[in-house]
Each structure stands twice: as C-alpha cells, then as structure tokens.
Amino acid sequence: MSHQSDTLHKPCGQTKGQGLRNQSPHPQVMELILRLRQTIEDYITQLETRHLQQDREPEKQGHSQATREQEAILVHLMCQVVNLLHSRATSSLELQLPLHSPDIRGDVGGGQLAQSPRGPDQLSHQLSDLETAFISYDLSNRGIDISALYHSTFQDFVAYQRDKYHGGKNTWGFINLGINENKLCVDLMTERLSRSDMNYIDDDLLQYSDWKGHAFLQEEVARFLTNYSKAPAQLDPENVVVLNSCLSVFLALTMVVSDPGEAILAPTPFYPGFTFASRLYSKVELIHVHLDSEVTEAATCHFQLTVGKLEKALLDARLKGRKVKGLVLINPNNPLGDIYSRDSLNEYLEFAKRYNLHVIIDEISMLSVFDEPFPFHSVLSMESLPDPKRTHVIWGFGISGFRFGALYTNSKDVASAVGAFGFLHGISGITQHKMCRLLQDREWIDNVYVPTNRSRLQEAHRFITNQLKALGIPFLNRGSGLYVWMNLKKYLDPCTFEEELLLYRRFLDHKLLLSPGKAYMCKEPGWFRLTFSDKPLHLKVAMHRFCQAVGAQQQHWLEKQVEDALKEEVPSLSSGR
Known part of the structure; x- marks a missing residue:
C-alpha cells in the first residue's frame, strides 16, 4: 500500500459529526408512500376482479381502460417519489439504483455506474424512460429485465458519450476516468492503421x-x-x-x-x-x-x-x-x-x-x-x-x-x-x-508501440499517484494495468456503500466519472478505481475536478456539523438551561 496513513486502519465515520445518521423521513415522502400503498391495493383489487370476470367470459383486450388508468396513476406517483428524493436527497434519504460498471476493453466498460446524472434535463429524460418501462406492453418480462439492466448499467456512460470533454469545444464535458480504455497511444495506432498495407x-x-x-x-x-x-x-x-x-x-x-x-x-x-x-x-x-x-x-x-x-x-x-x-x-x-x-x-x-x-x-x-x-x-x-x-x-x-x-x-x-x-x-x-x-x-x-506505451503509462501513473500522495489518499502501488485502486474511506461518514454512492455522485456533479468499489463487488465500501491512461491535459483537468469534489464533500460535512450543533442548542435554550 503506497502512502499509508492512519485513516487507512481507523474505523470510518468516527472522526466526524454524526449528524448525517439521524434524520427522519420527509413528511411529503411519507404522504406519497401512503398514497402509493393505497393505489397498489386498489390496483390489486381491480386485477382480482378482472381475473374473476375472465373465468366467466374471455377478455378481448389485454388491459381494460380502468386498469390502464390505475397503472398510469401508479407510475406517476412513483415518478413523484423519484423526483422528490432526487431534489431533496440527504444521506439517509437517497434514491439508490443498481450499481454496475461498464468497462470498455473491446467490450463496454470501466466504471460508470448506473446512477442518474444530476442535471434536470437528464432527470426528466430518466423519468420518461421509467414511465415507458412501467407502462410499455411491447416487452416481455425478460425484455423488461434486459431493458432495466441496460439502463442501470450504462446510463452514465451514455451521458458521457453525449457530453465528452473537449479542450476547445466542450470544456465542461465529462471526463471519464472510470473506463478501462487506453487513450495514450491513439496517435500511434492512427498512424499505423493508416498505412497502405491496411487498405x-x-x-x-x-x-x-x-x-x-x-x-x-x-x-x-x-x-x-x-x-x-x-x-x-x-x-x-x-x-x-x-x-x-x-x-x-x-x-x-x-x-x-x-x-x-x-x-x-x-x-x-x-x-x-x-x-x-x-x-x-x-x-x-x-x-x-x-x-x-x-x-x-x-x-x-x-x-x-x-x-x-x-x-x-x-x-x-x-x-x-x-x-x-x-x-x-x-x-x-x-x-x-x-x-x-x-x-x-x-x-x-x-x-x-x-x-x-x-x-x-x-x-x-x-x-x-x-x-x-x-x-x-x-x-x-x-x-x-x-x-x-x-x-x-x-x-x-x-x-x-x-x-x-x-x-x-x-x-x-x-x-x-x-x-x-x-x-x-x-x-x-x-x-x-x-x-x-x-x-x-x-x-x-517491439520498437514503437510497446516501449512508447510503457513509458506513457509510467508517466501518467507517476502523475496520478503523486496527486494522490499529496492528498493523503492511500492506494495500491502496482506496475501494471491502466488504473489505480485507491482508498477513499476517509471521505465517507459513515463508512457505508450508501455513502460511497453519494461520493460517486459528488464526482458526477463535477463532471468526473470514476468507478466505485461496489461495482467490482468489493466487500468494503470506500474503494474506487481511477483509470490514468488518458491524455496529460485530461488528467490535469480531471484531478482538479477530483480535488473540487472531495473539497465539496468535506464542506458538506462541516455544514452538517454546524447544523447538528445548532439543533442540539435549540432544545437546551428552550428548556432554560
């Protein structure tokens, strides 16, 4: 382990405020949940009635108009819950979608999790997809499962493809350091594949x-x-x-x-x-x-x-x-x-x-x-x-x-x-x-690709690991692959996979894609994979965003500690103590 720090062996969440742990559900959410439950019960009753009717008379259509209306109401309420959770999320009240990492290596991938991008346009598009998935009659059960798997796996990767960083054209696009893809030797490959023997x-x-x-x-x-x-x-x-x-x-x-x-x-x-x-x-x-x-x-x-x-x-x-x-x-x-x-x-x-x-x-x-x-x-x-x-x-x-x-x-x-x-x-x-x-x-x-690839990987690895050392972030110091496995547990409070997901989203907010450990089935929260096989300029911009994201995380903790301290003082003042 390179750059050991005492935070590596310290139980996570014991050095910071406990305010994020004790929060009650928002009353609007409780109201929506109760309405959802009642709607589901009404829906089930109607389905049972329809099945009884089917026993007496064959049904000509797959769903009655009334059933469709119930489904539409159900979907609308579910989307309201999603919208509210998204807009008013806290650490204990956060929408959790399935975690998975596409990783392109001739296949698809590298660590973009299936969480919704934070922009309102992407959210409305996601809710539209959600409604379509629930009310579509074009898909079989297997088709619905596959569609859900696709969206949960590749949603952030699709967002990255549509909004890539470009130094001259799109300076606030996504930088993807979660994908297992070597971009260091694109110039060499382009030149070699352009020769006449390829045509x-x-x-x-x-x-x-x-x-x-x-x-x-x-x-x-x-x-x-x-x-x-x-x-x-x-x-x-x-x-x-x-x-x-x-x-x-x-x-x-x-x-x-x-x-x-x-x-x-x-x-x-x-x-x-x-x-x-x-x-x-x-x-x-x-x-x-x-x-x-x-x-x-x-x-x-x-x-x-x-x-x-x-x-x-x-x-x-x-x-x-x-x-x-x-x-x-x-x-x-x-x-x-x-x-x-x-x-x-x-x-x-x-x-x-x-x-x-x-x-x-x-x-x-x-x-x-x-x-x-x-x-x-x-x-x-x-x-x-x-x-x-x-x-x-x-x-x-x-x-x-x-x-x-x-x-x-x-x-x-x-x-x-x-x-x-x-x-x-x-x-x-x-x-x-x-x-x-x-x-x-x-x-x-032997004489161009392998030595150039090796030297560029060494240089990129040195840059990234020096940045991590400066931040006091432990990592596995290995000499192969395109990535660094790093320990960000000190930025989790408490040290849970829910907090790991929130940190992942914090990086997303700063248009940076990394790969959280849960996508790799790591049993310990807090580990992330960072791919360093990208152009030097991209790495510099990415690490600037990385520092901003972890800084925002620490600022969030500070604000919560102040908020919790104020909440503790109010009862004391009201009781005259």
Whole structure:
C-alpha cells in the first residue's frame, strides 16, 4: 500500500459529526408512500376482479381502460417519489439504483455506474424512460429485465458519450476516468492503421469466414501469443477462436463449460463486465470470493488471493447446493493491478484440478505491464499445466474500437463450441485483416508501440499517484494495468456503500466519472478505481475536478456539523438551561 496513513486502519465515520445518521423521513415522502400503498391495493383489487370476470367470459383486450388508468396513476406517483428524493436527497434519504460498471476493453466498460446524472434535463429524460418501462406492453418480462439492466448499467456512460470533454469545444464535458480504455497511444495506432498495407480487400474478406475466425488470423494470434507469452512450444492455431470482444469470449466460455444455474468462482474485487455478461446471456452464477484489504499473517499483501479462500468459497457453495464448474482469474488483475507469481498461478491451477474445475484466465493487460520489478507470467508460459484441457486463456490487443477478443484453449471441443458463437459474435473480415497485419508487424510492436506505451503509462501513473500522495489518499502501488485502486474511506461518514454512492455522485456533479468499489463487488465500501491512461491535459483537468469534489464533500460535512450543533442548542435554550 503506497502512502499509508492512519485513516487507512481507523474505523470510518468516527472522526466526524454524526449528524448525517439521524434524520427522519420527509413528511411529503411519507404522504406519497401512503398514497402509493393505497393505489397498489386498489390496483390489486381491480386485477382480482378482472381475473374473476375472465373465468366467466374471455377478455378481448389485454388491459381494460380502468386498469390502464390505475397503472398510469401508479407510475406517476412513483415518478413523484423519484423526483422528490432526487431534489431533496440527504444521506439517509437517497434514491439508490443498481450499481454496475461498464468497462470498455473491446467490450463496454470501466466504471460508470448506473446512477442518474444530476442535471434536470437528464432527470426528466430518466423519468420518461421509467414511465415507458412501467407502462410499455411491447416487452416481455425478460425484455423488461434486459431493458432495466441496460439502463442501470450504462446510463452514465451514455451521458458521457453525449457530453465528452473537449479542450476547445466542450470544456465542461465529462471526463471519464472510470473506463478501462487506453487513450495514450491513439496517435500511434492512427498512424499505423493508416498505412497502405491496411487498405486491402478481396472476395474472402467480404464473405463469411469460419466462425472461429479467418485461418490467417488464427495462425497469427497463435504465433503472437507463442512469442509474447513465452510459450515453451508453438501454440496450435486450431485452438484459437476470435470473437468481437474479450467479454464475448468469456460469456461463450461460461455457456459451453457450465449449464444455467451452475456457478463459477470469482475473486472480488473483479471486472464487472463478467457480471453483466452472466446476467444477460449465460445465466451462470458468479460466486464471490471476497478478498480483504488488511494485511494479516495469512494474507501478506492487500487483497491477496489464497487457495484457502478458494476452498472455503467452494465448500460454502456446495453446502448451499450450488454446483461450481469453474474459476475465473484476471492477470494482471482488474481493478487491483496485481500480477500473479508463477507459484501462485500453479497453486490456483492445482486447486482447480483437485476439484475438476475449469479455469478461465483473462490476460488482456499482458502488454500493459510498465514496471519491471513486477514481471508478468502468462499461464501459457508454464512448461506443463495441471489440467490443460480445462485451462482457457482470454486475450485482446487492447484497441476497444476494434471489438477483438481471442481465446486459446487446449481443448478442441471447447474451441469448437466457442467458435459457434462466431455466427453471432464474429468480427468482419476487413477488421480481421487489419488485426492480422498489426500483429505481424513485430518491429513496430517491439520498437514503437510497446516501449512508447510503457513509458506513457509510467508517466501518467507517476502523475496520478503523486496527486494522490499529496492528498493523503492511500492506494495500491502496482506496475501494471491502466488504473489505480485507491482508498477513499476517509471521505465517507459513515463508512457505508450508501455513502460511497453519494461520493460517486459528488464526482458526477463535477463532471468526473470514476468507478466505485461496489461495482467490482468489493466487500468494503470506500474503494474506487481511477483509470490514468488518458491524455496529460485530461488528467490535469480531471484531478482538479477530483480535488473540487472531495473539497465539496468535506464542506458538506462541516455544514452538517454546524447544523447538528445548532439543533442540539435549540432544545437546551428552550428548556432554560
């Protein structure tokens, strides 16, 4: 842990005023809740009456006019509650929507939570969507669930897309330091993709390919991974599948190695795109293996994954009747930045073999290791795998707009089954050609892209961590990935996930997107992920907004303390004391 401070180990909320904890519900809210309850009771009574009528006479229309009017009233009242909670929110009276983080890495993402932007225009648009969701008859129950999942997951990301920061055109737009996207080498990629060898088209590129990908790209991915993962032998192109993101590869893997209702172990905090994919498609449960921030005798570093924790989570799951089929690992880890040692990797793989579990290892950040003291070891570099047929590697080059993700597995059956998803999740032939040419240009990768990317990541990481040190904010000091995992517990009072959400919204108020820990299923409130792989100017503006946001948070505490102190004095004065 870099820049330790005594606030790291101090119970949160004990050093500041307690005024935020003891607030009674607003009378208007209570009145609306009572009206809601009565409306719901009337609605249920009417539904029961309608069902009785259905028993006697078939109904020609799905909903009567009276029922529609009741639904409209119900929705209107719900929206009034939302509006009131939004406009008069306090720490104990705040609308809470589902937390999730889209994270773009060839898929969507990076930490924008599904909370409403604070502007009135966005709020009215959100309420309009809410009303539509409740009264729409176009969607099935599944459709309503998917629509709600989409809005709750990507709402802030959509707001960011519509209102991006631009130094010359939009200086008060959103800056997104929550998204796992490397913007440091856009100039290098633009130049390389503009060369003449990229502009090639033939008949095959304009027609369907093997669903696993064009043979030329499978072969090049196998050669590339052999080289950069330092595999002991040439990897087999037949074991390669390319789809339109690493997340697509993950969801395909979960569907072919497990059945709906079965489970996969997932150490937390972990990349939330996995949660989104499992809910949207595979219906496979992710069992959280919660890691602790504290260093103990058993855990020699923060958020350390041990076989003991894996075995305990597996045993607990089995006692609850859950069938566990696999384990997912991210190396380098997202959001922690940790790199697993070769010995640790082998221990996790041996554990999986002992319990007949598949292991899915995401190595997308393989080329984003920028600090030599933390060497990266790919699972493909191991001389022998404990259970090779059940070990599957996900990799992507890290150009999110390319929509490229690759699988390498030693199981021909798994490769074939995952390849079937190329029918729906494949990549265009032209994009496959460009990716192949990029991977073939080892001179450019070795002498231009990798060293430049590493030096720019180092510089951006140094800037951000120096800023955090100046603010006395603890963080995990790792040498890989595009992000810093930081501890903002000292800005929470009390130290709860509700307060974490309020702090997240405080950043939103200042047009800054970060990723709160709850989106990563972190069991401790107060942790945030900050992505530093952005242009230097953007980082400077972002950290200025960051300081303003935490300053506003502290000012809010001060005002509440004064307000609470005044409230305590009034009864004393009135009683003559």
